[in-house]
Amino acid sequence: MATIREIAEEAGVSRMTVxxxxxxxxxxxxxxxxxxxxxxxxxxxxxxxxxxxxxxSKSSHIIGILLPQWAGNPNSMxxxxxxxxxxxxxEELLRAKGYYVMLCSFAKAExxxxxxxxxxxxxxxEMFPHDDPINHELVERSECPLVVMDRHxxxxxxxxxxxxxxxxxxxAARHLLEEGHRQIGIAASSIESSQLIRERYEGYAExxxxxxxxxxxxxxxxxxDRHAGGIRVAEQLLGMRExxxxxxxxxxxxxxxxxxxxxxxxxxxxxDISLVGFDNSxxxxxxxxxxxxxxxxxxxxxETAVEMMLRAITDPEYRNDRKTLDVDLVKRESVARLA
Numbered sequence: 001m002a003t004i005r006e007i008a009e010e011a012g013v014s015r016m017t018v019x020x021x022x023x024x025x026x027x028x029x030x031x032x033x034x035x036x037x038x039x040x041x042x043x044x045x046x047x048x049x050x051x052x053x054x055x056x057s058k059s060s061h062i063i064g065i066l067l068p069q070w071a072g073n074p075n076s077m078x079x080x081x082x083x084x085x086x087x088x089x090x091e092e093l094l095r096a097k098g099y100y101v102m103l104c105s106f107a108k109a110e111x112x113x114x115x116x117x118x119x120x121x122x123x124x125x126e127m128f129p130h131d132d133p134i135n136h137e138l139v140e141r142s143e144c145p146l147v148v149m150d151r152h153x154x155x156x157x158x159x160x161x162x163x164x165x166x167x168x169x170x171x172a173a174r175h176l177l178e179e180g181h182r183q184i185g186i187a188a189s190s191i192e193s194s195q196l197i198r199e200r201y202e203g204y205a206e207x208x209x210x211x212x213x214x215x216x217x218x219x220x221x222x223x224x225d226r227h228a229g230g231i232r233v234a235e236q237l238l239g240m241r242e243x244x245x246x247x248x249x250x251x252x253x254x255x256x257x258x259x260x261x262x263x264x265x266x267x268x269x270x271x272d273i274s275l276v277g278f279d280n281s282x283x284x285x286x287x288x289x290x291x292x293x294x295x296x297x298x299x300x301x302x303e304t305a306v307e308m309m310l311r312a313i314t315d316p317e318y319r320n321d322r323k324t325l326d327v328d329l330v331k332r333e334s335v336a337r338l339a
Contacts, residue, residue, distance in 0.1 A: 002044035011037050059122055063099050063309060064115055065090055066126040068135070069107045080226060080253060081281040082298065086127065086149075089302035097310060109137040116143050123309045125149065130193045145312035145319070147305050150196045157320035159312060161305045165196045168294040168327040169203025169248065172276040175292070175329055176246040177211050180338030181274060184208065185219030185244035187233045187254045189226065200250045200278065219244050223254035230257020237273070238265060245274060245338065252277035252284045255291055255334070270336035280330050289333030296327050 004022075008015045013033060020028040021037045029037075040046075065087060091101045102119065106112045116124065123145040129135035135151060139158045152160040176184050186204050190197050205215050221236060223229035230253060237243050237258070249255035255277035259269050269275055269289055277284050280295035304323050312318045 002040075002046055007037065007040050007044065007046060010040050013037065060120040061099050062102050062119055062121045063090075063094050064102050064104045064112075064119070064121045064124040066112055066115075066124050066138075067103065067105045068126070068129055068132070069105050080251070081283060082251075082279050083127065085281070085298050086302050089299050090125065090306065093303060093306040094309075097306075107134075109134050109141055112138050113141050113143060122313050123147070125305055125309060126151075130190065131195055132193070145309060147308050147312070149301075149305060152322055159308050159319065159321050161301060161308065161323045161325070162196065163296045163301065163325045164327050165199035166203040166206070168278055168296065169200035169250070170207045171203070171327065171329045172200075172248045172278065172294055173204040173207035174210075175331070176248070176274060176276060176335060177207060179246075179274070179335055181246040182211070182213065183219075183242075183244045184213075184246045184248065185221060185237075186215065186248045186250070187221040187223035187230065187258065188250040189222070189224045189229060189254065191220075197250050200248075204248050221247075223249060223251065223257075226251055226253035227257040227260075230254040230259075231261045232257075234258040234261030238262075243273075246335070247273060247275050249275060249277050252279045252281045252291060252293055255293070256283050256287055259287060259291075259334070270334050274335040276329075276335060284330075284332075291334045292332045293330050294327050295330045297325060301325055 004015050004018050008018045011018065017029055017033065018037055021034050087103070094101055099122065104112070104115050106115070112124070115121065121144050124142065126135070126138065126146065126148045129148060129151040136153055136156070139146060139148065139153060139156050145159070147159045147161060150162050152158065152162065173184060186201060188197050188201055191201055208215060221233040223233055230249070233254065234257065247258060249258070255275040258273070258275060262269055262273060275291060277291045277293035280293045284291035284293045304325065308321060308323065
């Protein structure tokens with residue numbers, strides 16, 4: 001493989017000119033010269049050293065995607081279609097801007113800070129933080145720009161991206177009420193430890209209140225573990241003498257688990273139970289019947305986080321902003337209208 005010196009000699013330019021092209025320094029090289037240098041680099045299959053580029057530009061071009069280890073499980077966050085899509089969008093969007101994505105799990109704030117120091121990350125995006133002091137500490141201690149998804153601490157200056165979670169829970173329950181349901185339960189994961197899930201629950205309760213109803217304690221189900229949690233919820237439902245006619249689920253996979261167990265028992269959705277999910281993820285479109293769900297515009301959410309990150313990298317003053325994106329309801333086939 002050719003060296004920078006050899007590429008410079010073949011192009012008839014200085015090594016600094018080649019270096020400017022490699023490091024995308026604008027205004028230093030004419031378009032014609034840049035085109036000639038890049039053609040020579042391609043001919044010789046030249047791959048610049050990232051270490052060398054980092055020393056020159058003082059930038060690693062690495063963005064870390066932080067995944068908290070819930071209950072000590074470093075893989076728990078990549079087991080959902082939502083998580084897979086968000087990470088894929090991050091990689092696509094950041095690669096287009098010349099950055100590399102590094103996935104990092106962490107159990108305590110110090111782990112994340114050490115990753116920043118070791119890899120000289122230009123920035124980090126944290127996904128799925130629970131209500132844990134670790135996440136608050138991380139925001140306080142981060143040594144590079146940090147964008148937090150789905151969590152905001154009002155007492156800190158920070159960058160965060162979220163959605164109208166309360167509105168989503170409200171839309172889901174309101175749709176069921178408008179279709180004539182009055183016995184409506186909810187299957188949620190981590191109400192006690194997740195701000196966004198609490199907000200979805202509060203939206204559900206708000207919609208019930210508009211019809212003079214209150215959440216019934218026995219119809220609030222723990223859907224933790226997503227699909228498996230949904231199956232577990234279905235078993236509880238089927239064991240009840242008086243059960244809801246409809247369920248709001250705070251994740252699509254919970255609804256899919258309920259649907260699976262009901263169908264295995266010879267029951268039907270939506271005739272025997274109506275279901276509304278949350279996320280508008282791939283499973284909601286491939287199950288039968290297709291799932292009515294709250295759409296949170298996953299790609300737009302990822303784009304917003306990336307835009308904030310890129311601005312924070314170039315603007316040291318940009319460290320306090322909160323973006324909250326809208327949601328809507330996608331009506332499909334999993335809700336029956338009651339007479």
